[in-house]
Amino acid sequence: MNYDKLHQEYKDNSIFGRYISLKHIEPLLLKYNAKVIGKSVIDKPIYKLELGSGKTKILMWSQMHGNESTTTKALFDFLNFLHSNNSQSKVILENFTFCLLPMLNPDGAEAYTRVNANEIDLNRDSQNLSQPESKILRNTFENFQPDYCYNLHDQRTIFGVADTGKPATVSFLAPAFDEARNWNQCRQKAAKVIVSMNNELQKIIPGQIGRFDDSFNINCVGDMFQSLNVPTVLFEAGHFPNDYEREITRKFIFIALFSGIKQIYENDIVCNEIEDYLNIPQNKVNFYDFVYKNVKINYDNLEKCLNFAAQYTEVLNHEKIEFEARIAQVDNLENYFGHIEFDANGEHFFDGENKFPQNDKKADFLIGNRMKFVNGLKIC
Numbered sequence: 001m002n003y004d005k006l007h008q009e010y011k012d013n014s015i016f017g018r019y020i021s022l023k024h025i026e027p028l029l030l031k032y033n034a035k036v037i038g039k040s041v042i043d044k045p046i047y048k049l050e051l052g053s054g055k056t057k058i059l060m061w062s063q064m065h066g067n068e069s070t071t072t073k074a075l076f077d078f079l080n081f082l083h084s085n086n087s088q089s090k091v092i093l094e095n096f097t098f099c100l101l102p103m104l105n106p107d108g109a110e111a112y113t114r115v116n117a118n119e120i121d122l123n124r125d126s127q128n129l130s131q132p133e134s135k136i137l138r139n140t141f142e143n144f145q146p147d148y149c150y151n152l153h154d155q156r157t158i159f160g161v162a163d164t165g166k167p168a169t170v171s172f173l174a175p176a177f178d179e180a181r182n183w184n185q186c187r188q189k190a191a192k193v194i195v196s197m198n199n200e201l202q203k204i205i206p207g208q209i210g211r212f213d214d215s216f217n218i219n220c221v222g223d224m225f226q227s228l229n230v231p232t233v234l235f236e237a238g239h240f241p242n243d244y245e246r247e248i249t250r251k252f253i254f255i256a257l258f259s260g261i262k263q264i265y266e267n268d269i270v271c272n273e274i275e276d277y278l279n280i281p282q283n284k285v286n287f288y289d290f291v292y293k294n295v296k297i298n299y300d301n302l303e304k305c306l307n308f309a310a311q312y313t314e315v316l317n318h319e320k321i322e323f324e325a326r327i328a329q330v331d332n333l334e335n336y337f338g339h340i341e342f343d344a345n346g347e348h349f350f351d352g353e354n355k356f357p358q359n360d361k362k363a364d365f366l367i368g369n370r371m372k373f374v375n376g377l378k379i380c
Contacts, residue, residue, distance in 0.1 A: 066108020
């Protein structure tokens with residue numbers, strides 16, 4: 001199957017970039033006859049979409065963390081596909097019933113924060129259910145009684161695939177259901193879906209799929225639903241080189257959604273799903289956005305060469321996300337990689353005030369006499 005062509009045909013171009021708030025998706029929600037099923041802390045509507053007539057029921061929710069929008073975009077691409085006259089979409093809708101909460105945390109989405117308006121991480125509220133958004137998700141879960149749950153997230157650019165030097169562009173997790181991280185039939189079903197999605201994505205972005213840490217925390221929604229014996233799959237949309245708007249990664253999430261669901265209804269045989277799942281390399285925090293190598297500094301009248309790193313901070317400015325590069329680590333960068341790397345070849349550092357990099361300063365500096373860096377990037 002030509003997934004590139006499929007996504008190009010059904011990508012919803014009305015939403016784009018990192019900042020996706022309720023006002024961006026509400027026209028689409030109304031177009032698809034979504035229903036309001038509750039309100040957020042500051043009284044924003046939370047919508048639910050149901051479609052399909054099949055016996056296998058899948059519950060999906062996105063933007064539980066308001067600043068994680070990539071999977072929301074992919075979800076609307078998938079919805080656009082499902083509402084087409086494509087023969088594959090008809091088969092899927094005959095085999096599945098979907099319940100979708102495309103934006104669980106509209107307050108956090110508007111403010112571009114991980115947390116809700118009460119500054120609570122909804123993905124740590126599955127036991128207390130202290131927030132209206134958490135209660136809405138749990139009520140939807142209990143009323144819909146899904147056969148599978150898809151928990152849709154983004155992850156930061158700091159994650160790589162083990163020690164390979166490749167970014168974790170997409171990561172998955174079949175959450176644990178107990179402290180011992182045991183395996184039962186429920187968790188195996190989740191792993192089976194992940195294996196099928198991994199197999200497809202490896203053909204397109206080989207070596208760029210990771211496995212998220214499975215430490216058990218019953219306060220996390222995925223762990224809770226898995227413990228309630230519903231196979232739950234965590235999706236993490238990560239970094240693809242130079243794709244800070246996550247427009248390429250959204251395609252990979254679309255492909256994952258399509259291929260995983262296809263595996264369920266075709267009931268493809270996966271004999272060693274646990275082994276195949278565990279063979280997906282684990283995520284590791286070993287990336288910075290920028291790494292500068294072999295930079296000569298002068299500190300206390302002593303000269304030496306070192307490496308340093310800069311990291312983007314995402315700043316909301318007039319409904320757009322700006323990426324501000326700041327120095328994040330000086331030296332001690334063994335086993336770390338940069339999405340962008342620069343070798344100074346022993347040239348001197350100077351930022352207009354200091355002859356050595358300082359943590360948390362904006363990444364505007366000179367290396368040597370002719371190389372100027374602004375916001376982390378070499379401009380001349």
